[in-house]
Amino acid sequence: MNIIVCIKQVPDTTNVRIDPETNTLVRAGVQSIVNPFDMYAIEEGIRLKEKFGGSVTVLTMGPPQAEEALREAISLGADEAVLVSDRAFAGSDTWATSYTLSKTIQKIGKFDIILCGKQAIDGDTAQVGPGIAAFLDLPQITFVKKIEDVKGPLVRAERMTEEGYDIVESPLPCVITVVKEINEPRLPSLKGKMRAKKIEIRKLEAKDLDADPDSLGLKGSPTKVVKIFTPPPRKGGQILEGEAKDICGKLVELLKGEIC
């Protein structure tokens, strides 16, 4: 089974806090990480490979330093890595990103499953997974919390909904986006780390894709950002003090009008 995992490098927010006065992110030194949801996609890809054989190729679109994210995926057990990077991609919205990734996937070759994290934690759109599926005209199962089975040309998975989950079956090849519940990602092995250092990453640019130049980057993005602002900071309010009994009484008085 050949699996392609699409990942994104995002700024690490683990040690970030918000400056209450300026309401901006405070961070000492900027580190990048693999988007947390993509870690689950990588793990699921490796598990499928371990169960059914085949290979896992990780793919990212981003600046040259996104190579680090690919090397991390290799250290975890992915076999090959592809970086698609070009100034022409700058300013891509989800439409142009999905287009570029789908064109790259066509270059990579045969695959059975494309795995993506459900969304990236910087943009939070959840649109690129379905976007890739639409461009490649593939079936999709989004927000997957469990891949139940792969039998012959069919994959059966549990798709998380607001009320519970759907059990959905799809023919291969297809696109699957995953949520956190699907697995617990492993740590890199020593052997994996060694491999990650040495591996040659396949690098593609805009000219390597059979892509329409007008559909790339800012130019190819239907959405345009016209204004950016910081929301008014949320201020801490009132601390209720006193005995538990009195505090609770006070709080109930404050809230009862709001509850209907």
Added chain:
Amino acid sequence: MSIRVINEKCVGCKLCVKTCPFGAIEIVSKKAVIDMHKCTLCGACIESCKFDAIVLAKISPTDIKFPTKFDQYKDVWVFCEQKKGVVQSVSYELLGKGRELADTLGVDLCGVLLGENIKEEAHKVIHRGANKVYIVDSSALRNYQDEPYTKVFIQLIKEYKPEIVICGATSIGRSLMARIAIGVHAGLTADCTGLDIDKKERLLLQTRPAFGGNIMATIICPNHRPQMSTVRHKVMKEAPENKHHKGKIIEKSYGAEIYSSRTQLLDVVEEIEETVNLTEANVIVSGGRGMQSPENFKLIEDLAKSLGGAVGASRAAVDSGWKTYSHQVGQTGKTVCPKIYIACGISGQIQHLVGMQSSEIIVAINKDPHAPIFTVATYGIVGDLFEVLPELTRRFKETLKR
């Protein structure tokens, strides 16, 4: 859009360096220099600069020529998401907002309703202010499936040419709209919290949080139609019901091919816990590490029940196995904005805050007076939750007679 530093104004204060979430700014010879390979044009530095030394060459709506070919696109469409034949509340919220947008533009508000035996529901959509409802009735559309829904919707767009399509940012909405946007080559803005109209250019101004709500961006889609957005639940006010409001129902049906699906829905499983549906809830009571054990979540559930609310959990509580993932609020869980959010024994890591800080009222109960959760709390209680929670439940039960 492009970004640049005005060297005459830059004093090299490094504020922008600290603010940049992408590490794209350096100070070189006392002037800020932006590494365009790292910059994503997020604009955080512009806000941080006290000297107005960084500028974003923006596209102003007036710079954009409105192509005449869009004249044929009109009306505001709301995708009316149904489950088990019932239109979901998020759709009524969008009909409320959609009415405003349609009135500003001077066009009709239309509902799009896909399902099986749904005509009754179409009347409800009209009572909420729609002028027209497009319905497609087929057993293939009874439950949501990506492919038939996408194909039918694209067909309707091609036939009737709406100028705006809005849809709830639900698990269905996000999967469906993302596929449609590619199919009709339209721009799609995810998870909007504000929608407005630039009347002169007939542009939909779509405002959404990015970076966990630390930055807000307003997005337009000047050269493509329809303009599409998914909208966060609980942000817009539900359209009032008016049983005398009249509208037209337009029934469409299509050939078998359009209803075909490569994926098959084998089962719809509902998790029976009544306290799960976080995105719908007006009140959420959440527990974190401070709850100490899964058994203690009973206190959270009791309080939630007394308030008719849902139960949430922090990542720490979910990772400890005290609550299932469907309860998780925060960056890797759900984003919620209820009227009242009560955080119990949750310290308030940024990953949690981004999932709940747009709630109208936040109550924090924590024994550590320095817990970051207090910086966003409307009302804070520094105390022992094992004492506070039962007392609070008792009082609410008494007051609300539940």
